[in-house]
Amino acid sequence: MRDLSRNEALVSRAQRVIPGGMWGHQNAASLPPGYPQYFSHAKGCHLWDVDGNRYVDFVCSWGPIILGHCHEAVDEAARAQAARGDCLNGPGAVMVELAELFVATIAHADWVQFKKNGNDATTSAVTIARAGTGRRKILVARGSYHGSAPWCSPSVLGVTAEDRAHIIAFEYNDSESLARAAEQAKGDLAGIIVTAFRHDIGRDQELPDPEFARRARGICDEEEAALIVDDVRAGFRLHTGGSWETLGVRPDLSSWSKAISNGYALAALTGNERFRAPAAAVFSTGSFWTAAVAMAASVATIRALLRDDAVAHMTRLGERLRGGLDALSRRHGIAIRQTGPVQMPMLLIADDPDCRKGFAFCSAAIEQGVYFHPTHNMFLSAAHTEADIDQALEAAAHGFRAVQALHALAAE
Numbered sequence: 001m002r003d004l005s006r007n008e009a010l011v012s013r014a015q016r017v018i019p020g021g022m023w024g025h026q027n028a029a030s031l032p033p034g035y036p037q038y039f040s041h042a043k044g045c046h047l048w049d050v051d052g053n054r055y056v057d058f059v060c061s062w063g064p065i066i067l068g069h070c071h072e073a074v075d076e077a078a079r080a081q082a083a084r085g086d087c088l089n090g091p092g093a094v095m096v097e098l099a100e101l102f103v104a105t106i107a108h109a110d111w112v113q114f115k116k117n118g119n120d121a122t123t124s125a126v127t128i129a130r131a132g133t134g135r136r137k138i139l140v141a142r143g144s145y146h147g148s149a150p151w152c153s154p155s156v157l158g159v160t161a162e163d164r165a166h167i168i169a170f171e172y173n174d175s176e177s178l179a180r181a182a183e184q185a186k187g188d189l190a191g192i193i194v195t196a197f198r199h200d201i202g203r204d205q206e207l208p209d210p211e212f213a214r215r216a217r218g219i220c221d222e223e224e225a226a227l228i229v230d231d232v233r234a235g236f237r238l239h240t241g242g243s244w245e246t247l248g249v250r251p252d253l254s255s256w257s258k259a260i261s262n263g264y265a266l267a268a269l270t271g272n273e274r275f276r277a278p279a280a281a282v283f284s285t286g287s288f289w290t291a292a293v294a295m296a297a298s299v300a301t302i303r304a305l306l307r308d309d310a311v312a313h314m315t316r317l318g319e320r321l322r323g324g325l326d327a328l329s330r331r332h333g334i335a336i337r338q339t340g341p342v343q344m345p346m347l348l349i350a351d352d353p354d355c356r357k358g359f360a361f362c363s364a365a366i367e368q369g370v371y372f373h374p375t376h377n378m379f380l381s382a383a384h385t386e387a388d389i390d391q392a393l394e395a396a397a398h399g400f401r402a403v404q405a406l407h408a409l410a411a412e
């Protein structure tokens with residue numbers, strides 16, 4: 001058993017001074033037994049908790065780490081900018097360099113604005129869609145996560161009906177449901193916001209059906225509304241030009257964050273010519289939105305992603321992990337479902353409505369030094385190697401044996 005005593009001491013101190021000990025999905029209390037809350041350092045795809053236990057990381061800080069933790073070129077660019085200044089009276093010259101790189105890299109983008117969190121980028125997209133169309137209704141897929149603002153939070157605590165008065169739900173990948181929602185909004189449709197693929201927590205992932213994506217584009221064209229792709233989570237892991245490039249469907253607006261600067265706090269909203277004027281007109285800012293260090297980190301991140309073809313690397317290793325997990329699950333007689341893009345692996349165990357099996361699997365794996373997630377999609381990075389995947393598969397074998405033990409108990 002790993003020692004987690006320092007972690008436990010911090011958890012109990014935090015209970016007194018932080019409501020609930022920790023906020024959001026990062027609260028380790030919602031993870032399987034044995035997951036640490038506090039970490040001391042990380043390098044590449046390895047992560048150490050405050051008690052010194054090392055893990056192969058398949059959560060990658062919930063997406064931001066795409067090149068690996070503490071990537072040398074990115075950190076060097078950040079350090080060089082920090083020595084010149086970060087939070088100034090306005091942006092550094094690096095903002096223009098980064099904006100040019102975004103516009104050159106992302107296929108639909110004629111312009112970009114920078115922000116801090118994904119939530120800033122999705123909320124700005126909705127505001128600019130409304131400003132540009134002069135309409136109010138936004139269509140949102142039921143269960144999709146776009147952030148924690150009142151218009152989109154999965155929690156309704158503290159949210160008023162007015163906050164969501166102009167939000168209409170549809171089912172992801174269901175063109176008819178989308179068309180019905182658009183009909184309901186007829187004459188007042190500002191936009192459709194849709195995640196790059198269906199990556200809702202606790203359920204099988206779904207790649208976007210090309211027909212659904214084309215229908216969304218068609219509705220927005222007919223109604224002169226904005227098609228918004230929320231690429232906050234998937235951005236740069238599926239395609240560096242934008243996740244819907246492989247479908248041949250381009251959004252009007254797209255939200256980015258997480259992986260764009262390999263762990264430095266930055267978000268972006270990209271748009272086409274149609275929405276340039278409303279983007280310039282809407283008042284939108286934040287005290288730290290011009291901070292230069294994250295922008296320098298982002299320039300270095302995007303250059304490294306393009307130079308090293310990180311998407312191909314993550315895809316190759318993701319296939320190795322998926323194939324290995326499939327083979328192991330068959331060998332242990334445990335039915336599983338693996339869905340979504342291999343670079344963002346999702347593993348659910350069959351017949352597991354309360355997730356007891358998923359938790360047992362993950363608790364056994366973390367004991368072996370591999371940090372999986374039982375209900376959320378996971379993330380690969382350019383720093384994972386074949387040896388890391390093989391270590392993950394060895395840990396997964398322990399996980400499958402833990403599930404076998406649960407089956408044996410249930411059969412008694």
Ligand SMILES: Cc1ncc(COP(=O)(O)O)c(C=O)c1O
Nearest residue numbers: 117118119145146147230232233
């Ligand atoms: C698809 C998507 N949109 C928006 C957000 C919100 O981003 P942030 O947590 O940086 O505000 C997230 C965060 O997980 C996300 O996955």
